Amino acid sequence: MSKQLPFDTDKNEYCPECNSxxxxxNGVHGPFLACSGYPQCHYIKPLRPxxxxxxxxxxxxxxxxxxxxDLVLKQGRFGMFIGCTYYPECEHTELIxxxxxxxxxxxxxxxxNLLQRKSRFGKTFYxxxxxxxxxxxxxxxxxxxxxxxxxxxxxxxKRVSQGVRLFCASKRCGKLQEE
Numbered sequence: 001m002s003k004q005l006p007f008d009t010d011k012n013e014y015c016p017e018c019n020s021x022x023x024x025x026n027g028v029h030g031p032f033l034a035c036s037g038y039p040q041c042h043y044i045k046p047l048r049p050x051x052x053x054x055x056x057x058x059x060x061x062x063x064x065x066x067x068x069x070d071l072v073l074k075q076g077r078f079g080m081f082i083g084c085t086y087y088p089e090c091e092h093t094e095l096i097x098x099x100x101x102x103x104x105x106x107x108x109x110x111x112x113n114l115l116q117r118k119s120r121f122g123k124t125f126y127x128x129x130x131x132x133x134x135x136x137x138x139x140x141x142x143x144x145x146x147x148x149x150x151x152x153x154x155x156x157x158k159r160v161s162q163g164v165r166l167f168c169a170s171k172r173c174g175k176l177q178e179e
Contacts, residue, residue, distance in 0.1 A: 109134035
């Protein structure tokens with residue numbers, strides 16, 4: 001990977017901290033303005049606007065439970081959510097798609113329950129709510145039941161060519177459960 005050299009901007013801007021010339025540099029998130037006296041001065045300024053969310057609709061009649069102002073529907077970098085209109089002062093947010101609580105006990109730790117979650121790519125999976133302590137995860141929908149061959153306490157639904165079938169949720173077994 002070649003390292004790109006910084007170049008001067010069309011109109012000369014100066015650093016508000018040390019009064020050196022600002023130059024455009026390329027970073028992981030795109031170009032930005034940085035101070036040319038870098039080791040001594042660490043001033044940077046983004047070239048893109050930093051507002052990652054925008055208001056889609058004002059929800060009239062719904063007020064924020066923390067401050068009492070109106071709630072709005074916003075589009076953020078992870079999808080739609082509900083937030084307060086006085087955002088920097090009041091940080092109240094609500095999820096639109098709340099995860100389903102399955103009330104199915106975790107077969108690994110036996111203390112937590114399985115929750116429906118979404119990955120950063122939008123795919124649904126099921127994981128234990130004791131996450132840092134228990135790392136059980138399942139990509140298919142869990143069903144309460146016992147495996148007929150290994151006696152594992154959890155089954156899962158899978159779509160196959162014959163329709164939806166139940167399989168053992170154990171990674172060691174994984175056998176089809178005949179009805």
